[in-house]
Amino acid sequence: MSRRPKIRLTLIDRKGPCGCHRGHKVGDSFDFDTERGKLCPMAMHVAFPYIDILRYGGNIPNQPEGTAVFCCPDVDTINVFKIEKVED
Known part of the structure; x- marks a missing residue:
């Protein structure tokens, strides 16, 4: 049985006038399997x-393969946010 690939989410930009109510900042990165509870529920x-x-x-249309x-x-x-499929 093959393992599911890891997923990494990274905050890459902020467009709105206010800071994140959850405290996320550009550059923050989260492992979906082990840190998803740290990511804002919205x-x-x-x-x-x-x-x-x-x-x-x-794959997501108009996105590089393995990303969204x-x-x-x-x-x-x-x-x-950018989502990346991380192959081991």
Whole structure:
């Protein structure tokens, strides 16, 4: 049985006028399997479909293979995250 690839989420930009209410800053990185509880629940809600697609062999249109970029839904913050499938 093959192992699922690891998933890393990294905060790469902030577009909104306010800081993150959860305290995330550009450059923060999270391992999905061991640190997902540290990630803002609103961002995780948006990230999960992308994670599922990447982890199980799919790709996101107009994104480099094994990656996805998405924004958190907080209009005052608009943190931009990058998801990467990490192959061992």
